[in-house]
Amino acid sequence: MFATLVTTVFAAASMLSGITGDLRLGEKYLALIPVQLKCGTEVVEGKTDAAGSFHLTAKGGGKCQVSVTYEKQTAALDVVLFDQPARYRLQLELKDGKYVLKRV
Amino acid sequence: MTDRDGDAKDFWDKLRIILSPIGGLLTALAVASLGFIGSRTVERQQAAEAKIRLYSELMTRREESEATLRKEMFQSIIGSFFDAGSASLETKLLKMELLAENFHEALNLAPLFKSIHREITGGSEPPRLKQAYEARLADLAREVTRKQMLVLESGGKRKDWTVVFSDSLAEGAAPVQLEDAELTLDGIKRRFRVTISRADTIASELKMALEVETVAQPGVPSEAVGRHVVEFDVGFYSTPMIDNTRLSNDQRVAVVLSDMNRFGASVSLIYFPGSRASLREKPYYEEILRKLADTGQGR
Numbered sequence: 001m002f003a004t005l006v007t008t009v010f011a012a013a014s015m016l017s018g019i020t021g022d023l024r025l026g027e028k029y030l031a032l033i034p035v036q037l038k039c040g041t042e043v044v045e046g047k048t049d050a051a052g053s054f055h056l057t058a059k060g061g062g063k064c065q066v067s068v069t070y071e072k073q074t075a076a077l078d079v080v081l082f083d084q085p086a087r088y089r090l091q092l093e094l095k096d097g098k099y100v101l102k103r104v
Numbered sequence: 105m106t107d108r109d110g111d112a113k114d115f116w117d118k119l120r121i122i123l124s125p126i127g128g129l130l131t132a133l134a135v136a137s138l139g140f141i142g143s144r145t146v147e148r149q150q151a152a153e154a155k156i157r158l159y160s161e162l163m164t165r166r167e168e169s170e171a172t173l174r175k176e177m178f179q180s181i182i183g184s185f186f187d188a189g190s191a192s193l194e195t196k197l198l199k200m201e202l203l204a205e206n207f208h209e210a211l212n213l214a215p216l217f218k219s220i221h222r223e224i225t226g227g228s229e230p231p232r233l234k235q236a237y238e239a240r241l242a243d244l245a246r247e248v249t250r251k252q253m254l255v256l257e258s259g260g261k262r263k264d265w266t267v268v269f270s271d272s273l274a275e276g277a278a279p280v281q282l283e284d285a286e287l288t289l290d291g292i293k294r295r296f297r298v299t300i301s302r303a304d305t306i307a308s309e310l311k312m313a314l315e316v317e318t319v320a321q322p323g324v325p326s327e328a329v330g331r332h333v334v335e336f337d338v339g340f341y342s343t344p345m346i347d348n349t350r351l352s353n354d355q356r357v358a359v360v361l362s363d364m365n366r367f368g369a370s371v372s373l374i375y376f377p378g379s380r381a382s383l384r385e386k387p388y389y390e391e392i393l394r395k396l397a398d399t400g401q402g403r
Binding site: 062 | 366
């Protein structure tokens with residue numbers, strides 16, 4: 001019984017995965033910007049901290065989408081979630097008046 | 105007339121009489137000062153040189169003792185891998201961890217990683233234990249790569265990509281071209297283009313081509329200008345310090361598989377100076393030179 005419980009807890013914990021990283025506009029790190037991670041139906045909301053870093057954890061995995069809302073515009077990028085948190089250095093670029101989110 | 109002329113001393117004669125001993129004194133003082141300053145300068149130079157000698161002596165001794173220790177450790181670990189009727193997988197994994205943690209900058213560990221991986225998959229252990237061993241081996245390889253990337257990144261430039269797999273990429277039918285990376289290192293600008301032609305999710309390997317374009321620019325030899333393409337496979341066991349492509353101007357480029365599952369992969373490119381590649385006993389040569397230069401400035 002105890003072994004089953006431990007296995008279940010570990011299995012659940014191991015299924016948690018996510019992304020960590022930072023967000024920039026040019027050379028400037030963006031603080032307190034809403035960041036969203038969408039994996040299927042699961043949506044995880046977060047914000048960059050004062051240093052422009054973020055960490056989002058999702059229960060699911062696989063193909064997901066990370067999006068950033070900046071100056072009333074939302075830019076998104078396809079990401080993949082692995083067993084271990086992946087580091088994403090994200091950069092917003094202004095192209096033809098629209099912000100584009102890129103991994104650098 | 106002659107006597108009177110001889111007795112009469114004008115202003116200049118008097119000045120000459122007064123100044124001649126002072127002149128001698130000043131000359132003596134100047135010579136003494138020169139000698140003093142000269143000896144002080146020589147003394148300072150000698151002291152600085154003695155410091156540099158001591159520093160390099162200490163470094164040499166440290167490196168010698170480290171090299172001896174590492175040599176003995178290496179011989180002991182690597183020897184045990186080839187012993188007949190060798191140890192269990194658990195012991196081999198532990199030895200692999202020791203080897204990888206201590207010699208990853210000097211040795212291409214990919215053949216050993218692959219050998220142990222083959223032993224795990226072909227072994228008679230229960231499936232759960234096999235999975236645990238495989239995960240442990242993959243974690244070790246990724247940890248080695250992560251450590252090397254940290255070192256290389258501190259002296260180079262990095263670009264990361266996320267590759268979302270499609271069925272056609274897994275079959276090798278439709279290659280995926282990643283966004284070009286334009287990176288500048290030590291004033292040399294190059295464009296890198298990575299094209300993934302196949303994703304093997306079972307073996308966790310990507311087959312790819314790397315195109316490097318170097319345009320004509322100051323400091324780059326004319327024969328290095330142009331586009332060059334290399335094709336290779338990248339897996340978790342490919343480490344950037346060892347598995348890299350040599351570029352002109354003593355520079356290197358490596359592509360690393362940071363993570364991979366059946367949905368996609370995380371791929372990184374690192375463009376770094378050749379001084380950081382392969383076996384470079386710490387501290388690096390440029391670090392020693394910088395320290396020597398700092399000692400010189402501190403005189």
